[in-house]
Amino acid sequence: MTTTLLAIGTRKGLWLATSEDRRRWSLSAPHFLMTEVPSVGIDVRSGRTRLMVGVRSEHFGPTVVHSDDLGATWDEPAGGAIRFPADTGAAVERVWQLQPDSADRPGVVWAGCEPISVWRSEDCGASFSLVRGLWDHPHRTEWGAGYGGAAAHSVVPGPDATVHVAMSTGGVYRTTDGGGSWRPRNAGIGAYFMPGPAPEFGQCVHKIARDAADPRRLYAQNHHGVYRSDDDGDTWTSIADGLPSDFGFVMLAHPSRGGTIWVVPLVADGERVPPGGRLAVHRSDDAGETWRELRTGLPDVEFNAVLRDAACVDAGDPVGVYLGTRGGDVYASADEGESFTHVAGHLPDVLCVRAAVLP
Amino acid sequence: MIVPVRLPRMLADVSGGRTSVSLDLPAPVTVGALLDALAAEHPVFDRRVRDETGALRRFVNVYVGGDEVRRLSGLATEVPVGVEVMVVQSVAGG
Numbered sequence: 374m375t376t377t378l379l380a381i382g383t384r385k386g387l388w389l390a391t392s393e394d395r396r397r398w399s400l401s402a403p404h405f406l407m408t409e410v411p412s413v414g415i416d417v418r419s420g421r422t423r424l425m426v427g428v429r430s431e432h433f434g435p436t437v438v439h440s441d442d443l444g445a446t447w448d449e450p451a452g453g454a455i456r457f458p459a460d461t462g463a464a465v466e467r468v469w470q471l472q473p474d475s476a477d478r479p480g481v482v483w484a485g486c487e488p489i490s491v492w493r494s495e496d497c498g499a500s501f502s503l504v505r506g507l508w509d510h511p512h513r514t515e516w517g518a519g520y521g522g523a524a525a526h527s528v529v530p531g532p533d534a535t536v537h538v539a540m541s542t543g544g545v546y547r548t549t550d551g552g553g554s555w556r557p558r559n560a561g562i563g564a565y566f567m568p569g570p571a572p573e574f575g576q577c578v579h580k581i582a583r584d585a586a587d588p589r590r591l592y593a594q595n596h597h598g599v600y601r602s603d604d605d606g607d608t609w610t611s612i613a614d615g616l617p618s619d620f621g622f623v624m625l626a627h628p629s630r631g632g633t634i635w636v637v638p639l640v641a642d643g644e645r646v647p648p649g650g651r652l653a654v655h656r657s658d659d660a661g662e663t664w665r666e667l668r669t670g671l672p673d674v675e676f677n678a679v680l681r682d683a684a685c686v687d688a689g690d691p692v693g694v695y696l697g698t699r700g701g702d703v704y705a706s707a708d709e710g711e712s713f714t715h716v717a718g719h720l721p722d723v724l725c726v727r728a729a730v731l732p
Numbered sequence: 733m734i735v736p737v738r739l740p741r742m743l744a745d746v747s748g749g750r751t752s753v754s755l756d757l758p759a760p761v762t763v764g765a766l767l768d769a770l771a772a773e774h775p776v777f778d779r780r781v782r783d784e785t786g787a788l789r790r791f792v793n794v795y796v797g798g799d800e801v802r803r804l805s806g807l808a809t810e811v812p813v814g815v816e817v818m819v820v821q822s823v824a825g826g
Contacts, residue, residue, distance in 0.1 A: 432791045432821040433743065433780035451775040456784045464783035 377687060378443065379695060379728045380424065381703055382410030385721035387426060389444050395693050395707035398716045404444055412682065414471030415729040416497060418479045422731055425482065425498040427468030435465050437484070439498055448499075455484055455492055455501045461508065463488055469526040470682070471498065478530075485525035489516050489540050493552065504552040507538065512557065512574055516543035519577055519596075526681060527581050532588045537581060537606055544576035545593065547606050558606035563598045566642075580624040580681045584660070586631025592661065594624040594636055594681075601661050612661025617648040622681035623696070627709075628688045632660040635686070635694060635710060637679045646676045654694065654710045670713035671704060682725035689730050697723025733759045735766060735811055738818040739777075746776040763794055764807035766817060781819060791824035 379390040379398065386403035387410040405428050412427035424444060429435040437454035438447045457463040470485035484492040484501050490508055492501035507513075507525075516523060519541035527539035534551035537558070544559040557574035564576045577596035584590035589605040592612070599619050600609040613619035618638040627633035635656050639645050647653065652675035653668040677700035687693040694706040694713075701720035704713040705728075735755045739747050747753075747770075755769050764786075771778030781792050786807070788794065794801045795818040801809045811817055 430780070431824045432789065434783060434789050436776075436779065449776060453779050453784070459784075462785060464785050464787070 375689075376731045377689065377693065377728060378415060378422070378731055379703075379705065379716065379726060380413040380415060380426075381697060381717065381720065381723060382413050382426070382682075382725040382727075383697075383701065383721035383723050384409050386410060387413070387428075387444075388717065388720060390703075390716055391443075392705070395687075395689065395705055396714050398705065398714075400717050401444065404447075409467075409724065411724045412468050412471045412484075413725055413727045414473055414482060414498065415727050416473040416482065417729050417732050418473060418476050419497075420732050422729070423497055425471045427471055427484075429467050435467050437468055437471070437498065437501075450499055452500075454494075454499060455486060457490075458503060461503070463490075465490075467522060467524065469524045470528050472528045472530065473498075474530045475532075481530075483528040483530060483536070485528045485538065485540075487522040487524035489513065489523050489525050489543060491525050491528055491536075491538055491552070506548065506553045507546065507555050510546075510555055512543070515575070516540060517575065518542065527578075529581055529583050529591070531583060535588075535605070537583070537591060539578040539581045539593070541579065541596075542575055542577040544574045544578050545581060545591075545606055546574075558602075559609070560607065561602075561609035561611075562593065562595055562600055565597055579622045582624045582626035582634065584631050585627050585629050585633075590631070590660065592624050592626060592634050594621050596620070597642060599624075599636060599661065612657070615657075615664040616655055617666075620645075621679075623679055623684040625684055625686050625694070627692055628686060629692075633658050633709070634661065635684070637684060637696060639678055645678050647678075650674055650676050652677075652679075652698070654696065654706075656710050667706075667710040668713075669711065670706070670715070672702070675700070675702075677702075677722075680724060683723045685726050685728055687728040687730055693728055695726045695728050697726050699723065733757060733761060733813050735761055736816045737766065737770070738816065738820070740819060740821050742821060743777055743780055746780060747774050759813070761811045762807065763796065763801050763809045763811065763817065766811065767794075767807070791822045792819065793822045794819050 389401040414425040474481035482494040482498040599613040625635040677698035684696040699722040703716040
């Protein structure tokens with residue numbers, strides 16, 4: 374029997390849910406109550422489970438903690454896991470992303486932070502080093518801030534030394550040398566909130582994901598616009614046809630089957646609610662050529678949005694799909710989104726969810 | 733000189749469980765030197781109170797006597813003999 378762990382980061386704490394069948398869930402008491410949890414990483418690559426959590430207090434700032442016993446105890450390095458070097462004159466405001474790298478780089482974990490910065494750990498997330506190539510990028514002074522803050526919110530490691538990052542606002546950047554140099558990769562992605570033709574960078578890309586079968590194929594949910602790139606991010610084309618809206622924050626890719634992706638549309642920039650007040654996930658099994666609405670088990674009335682990291686997939690078979698709303702409801706699907714069950718309700722607004730089948 | 737310091741109850745888990753301490757520091761004592769002394773013993777406490785640039789976090793206040801140090805000389809504010817220093821969270825959070 375396998376156990377699946379679902380970590381739910383909210384505006385006021387972290388909840389951990391476990392399930393043997395991904396339909397009936399046991400919910401923990403809150404961890405870090407009254408502190409924001411914008412990021413969680415679950416690392417199961419080495420045959421053990423490490424939970425990494427970005428915690429942020431309104432009063433006392435951000436930190437990163439980790440647990441190797443499913444939250445029974447937490448470790449916080451005395452010096453802090455993520456700290457800007459003194460010469461930068463910068464301070465971390467929020468840790469937006471904690472992303473384990475691939476199985477063949479077992480100690481490597483990436484972090485994306487506010488202010489816009491990317492970090493790399495080689496000790497399973499206990500300590501991180503600033504990726505100087507991006508921090509020193511000449512574009513940095515021109516990157517802007519979305520409503521939530523200026524952050525590198527998506528870090529998508531690829532094969533070899535390729536990593537894609539998405540930031541708001543700045544768009545997609547790619548390194549092919551492990552972080553030493555970065556190039557904007559936004560050709561074809563719109564930026565309707567700026568005058569003139571779409572710029573080389575400055576887009577507000579909300580989330581990106583990499584295809585499981587073709588690592589040069591990526592998907593993006595933009596601040597209006599849903600896109601696919603078949604050339605490692607060099608160019609992007611719209612795959613929004615068939616969706617009720619091209620606005621939203623979520624982009625999920627199947628972890629092992631190419632061409633399958635999920636989005637959670639919202640009406641528009643100026644109307645950030647599910648279309649018709651009905652929450653639905655939309656899945657494509659052909660890389661965005663066609664879409665199918667999935668909402669069995671989701672509420673008939675839901676006017677809360679799903680934020681960019683408040684949706685995830687696990688690596689089960691079939692793959693599990695999870696989402697949490699700003700109204701504090703959390704849903705799980707054990708069948709790739711065909712049907713959902715209610716995991717928890719009336720939590721604080723959900724900022725992130727991450728799930729893993731435990732080793 | 734002995735400086736009495738009150739610490740936030742919310743940070744007791746990273747200040748050895750204490751909400752008040754008395755520090756014996758060479759005069760003159762600045763608020764920055766006082767926080768440095770606390771940091772040596774309680775580094776996580778220090779990260780809660782100051783960011784990595786050394787600045788006081790926005791919603792943390794330090795009072796020397798009855799005055800908040802941002803209205804004085806910030807972390808360079810000197811602590812007069814016999815005056816209590818209070819570190820406390822300000823009004824924030826939803």
